[in-house]
Amino acid sequence: MSAHKHTISVLVNDQPGVLQRVAGLFGRRGFNIESITVGSSEEAGLSRMVIVTTGDDHTLDQITKQLYKLIDVIRVEHLSSQPMVARELALIKIAAQPSARPEVLGVVETFRASVVDIGSSSLVVQVVGDSEKIEAMVELLKPYGILELTRTGVTAMVRGNVR
Template sequence: MKRHTISVLVNNHPGVLQRVAGLFGRRGFNIDSITVGQSEEAGLSRMIILTSGDDKMLDQVNKQLYKLIDVIHIDDLTSHPLVDRELALIKVSALSKVKPQIISIVESFRASIVDIGVESLIVQVVGEQDKIASLIELLRPYGILELTRTGVTAMNRGE
């Protein structure tokens, strides 16, 4: 199975996200990640959807998405070089004796500490999914108290 990053430009109307996500679910396709936000054009939003499947599945998804009234344009970003990033916030148990070790790990990933508590730290990391997964695995032995990730956002590289 091939991983696909799909950009879907849609009208910014209530219920559009639900209809797009429902389309995937009804056809038995999984959404690995979905992010939605304003686009460069007023009144339009851009969805970045990560899914896995073969080219036939992607073709079927595209045809079904174009049947939705609010879908303006679909682009398979995977077919060209792209830049993709994700943000994660990780709350780590950090007693004073291990804080320097955690800070060293965080700095080596060019991440940052955005909150320091008496017994915990909140780490912010931005990057590719593999980078975030690696940092999480290194912090896991210290005790991850809470973890949240934004999902991937992406765009094709410039020419």
């Protein structure tokens, strides 16, 4: 059983402390969370957590069983076992004097990203896509000087009409 990346969706009651209990469960099992996003869902009073983690299938099954023992967990779904859409957003502040901006804008255009702020010696770029796209853009922008970087973490859902 080899370890690989898993994306799971956890539908939970929107209550204080639920995020802490879910994250604590992962920590107690020695299961690392690569990213976690939490937001409202299509159902009032329920939130959806999308968690990206790495491990083998047996460990993931154990985590799923443990999650269902938490009173506020309604449903756990293994998104990565199905065709899914996964996206992440990053904001990247780049050191960019006016003379360097045409080159930076070329990278921005190639990645279908956008400039969301222009300072006297910097640009803030917004890029949306899968994690690999974000990583590739960050690598191409490093030579210009990344002053600040923030990422949302992955959010995802199953493709098509399946729920």
